[in-house]
Amino acid sequence: MTTNDVYAHYIDGEWVDGSGTETFESENPATGETLATFRRGTEAEVDAALSVAEETFAEWRDLSYIDRAEYLWEIYHELRERTDELGEVVTKECGKEISEGKADVTEAWHMVEWAAGDARHPKGDVISSEIPSKDAYMRRKPRGVVGCITPWNFPVAIPFWHMAVALVEGNTVVWKPAEQTPWCGQIIAEMFEDAGIPDGVFNMVQGFGDAGAAIVDDSRVDTVLFTGSAEVGHEVASKVGGEPGKLAACEMGGKNNIVVTEEADLDIAVHAAVMSFKTTGQRCVSSERLIVHEDVYDEFKERFVEIVAEVAVGDPLDESTFMGPLIEAAHVDKVTRYNDLAKREEVNVLVDRTELDPEEIPEGHEEGYWVGPFVYEADADAPLRCTHEEVFGPHVALLKYDGDIERAVEVHNDTDYGLAGAVISENYRQINHYRDNAEVGLAYGNLPCIGAEVHLPFGGVKKSGNGYPSAREVIEAVTERTAWTLNNSKDIQMAQGLSADIKTRDD
Template structure:
């Protein structure tokens, strides 16, 4: 398959930007999926100027009319869903069924947002004065910078771009350097859907050369970011210097699945395999800590380890592959570091993950799962507190529900949590006492749906979730009061009498 030459998309035109960089298939580094422009700050400035100009006319359209453009985009995703799925798999490595799920989630988001165009986007409230009507309206903020990660290269961009433009904002989209070709495909569909020039702009490049200028740009009113804790925190700090600039960040997790003493072990084992190893553990919601009641732990561990050893690792374009490669060679080094830390901190290694370099794995970033166990929880350990973002999983025996939640909460993060139990009173207690943004019962810690908020607490986010929740971040809720009387009457008893 010939490499795809991606371009920037600014003011409705495809543009080059001097130098290019390659996007390689992480399952086969000899394959160049495509090339993309290595853009600079001037390209980001041009994109912001285009978006700022387009904002003045785009905001004048009704929500319904803007939703019609999004509906046209949804129809194109549906038409090309298999092409998008294959691109996702080739560029970010996850197996084809996950690539297809990524594309389907993008479709679902487009359908959901298009439907919101005909839903109420403001409401009337009673004034204290009967002759007045009071309204609360949503008004767009302006130019929104959307900075997205590689691991959901079609889904997450739609989470942030589509609600932004539905509300009347315009967008500059900066995708991850690892997946520029999927981003290019999305922009082709936006172009084909007929969006007016400047409503959505795409600028490829690095975080330093493109992302940083966007974050600091005086004409960017809001920043929607999904990525690492360090970068998210930096963006928050930069934006804090401009009182008008709003940031919504989603920044990873050290997620846990809690298996209580009454758990159905079939559900527990399957949930923990899915939660830990889909996308090779490279999801912000991946389970990296399995917190198991001691009464069940020996049998759970035996069955879990048996299943993990059956996982087939390889090129995701093959139908029988469960787990693909890590996104880049640096991910292998990080995985090695976390594994070494687990050993240093006294873990019992149950499945000793290996770097896979022979045969079909020779040219990819392949590793096998690493699973370990602590007999007694250790606080202040690196391996149990820091995000590994790889197939690296701890089993932690605990005594009872309260200790399970205490262990789960013992991290700076608070993104995703699953609890496996047959007792509704127990899951309700866990629901109310664990620190998380996404909670699941008798399910894996993965599996978000687009009509639900997606975000975390503590170091996982700043309380402004993506997907369904983005409308709150990209609009101002403004008050508007109308007087129908022939005189001015004030709610607090003020008078016009001189």
């Protein structure tokens, strides 16, 4: 498992140091302390992992769904029993406050439960043939080797979005966790080892973008499942899209909106908007734009700003904290740059806690990556970068609109992204119009635009994605469908009225 206190890769059922000599550290973003040290993977480790994944595929594929799922049930029980313990690890490594850390683990065992339980559900479809003597149906087959590349903000949940379904469906896996959260990756790999999964079926290579690129580029990988930034995801999709027979399902970022109509319950609206700051805005589904009708705008703004100005930022292990730190120094720089950009674009700043009061930072956490909420109001029609580019932090714009729900949806759709969104209204006609016309993959009524359930598809449209690398829809990316027709007659009868007679030159 370790050599000289340095954690290794998990390849072919063994803990492997690999050929690379470089190491990297997992850091607590709230304190700056080093949590653990890890081997940095190279192309050699990726090559080894892909080789064994390819070699073991046929044996794994030939097991029944039920037998494959049994390994996942072992992990399900361990995740559930260790939710509090692992939730604390998540919080220490990625900085989300403790209730969110535990929720991350809970979402993981929900996903494993769904995937393992699905093993006993019907697979494929029986279809009526045009010919009475024929049986027609569809069967699924695993694609082969699945490469999984996952982000740091849900370091336990999202890996199981990808891997649980891929494995139950009969694929083998090579996984690269995010370099910011390798400790969570280590624990997940230990769970697979403890579950006794056959050697080579599950493999983990720690490392950075070069290791991920080696997975994406390799011809032995049949499907790539990616969750992360739009920039990287589009590169993945463009590479894979040009290779015949290879698939990619990518869930990427968003510039998400909450629409608050003139018929909204403002108690719901304000609460839903404040929830935008969960995970310190570092969710792909966090709302960075609040589109509010002019009739309720002033009251909404007053109530929202009052709460945001006082929301608790601090030690993520403290249950009284609402927002923890950002993930790393580079992200503090990015969020700060966008806050400064908003000011240069002459928005009206309502809350600016970019630099926290030193008294807000808990003792012993001075080296953490702290940024508080930033809220401003802007012209809904202005082509501002701050209102159209994803920040991935606690950066939120209020956009006032007049007119009807059609106008609100017009403003809503005026971004390059289309991941998540919500509408707050007591008028079902407004909700239905939003439902039918908002350009999003995940939509909510009278809710925040976070909190997806694992058995629903998760992905977006436009710049936000080209697939759904989780739950039911990911099955499409990790399996092939075979249309099968069986003739039960002694005669050959063809569809569309075609004759089965063979004519010769003498006919």
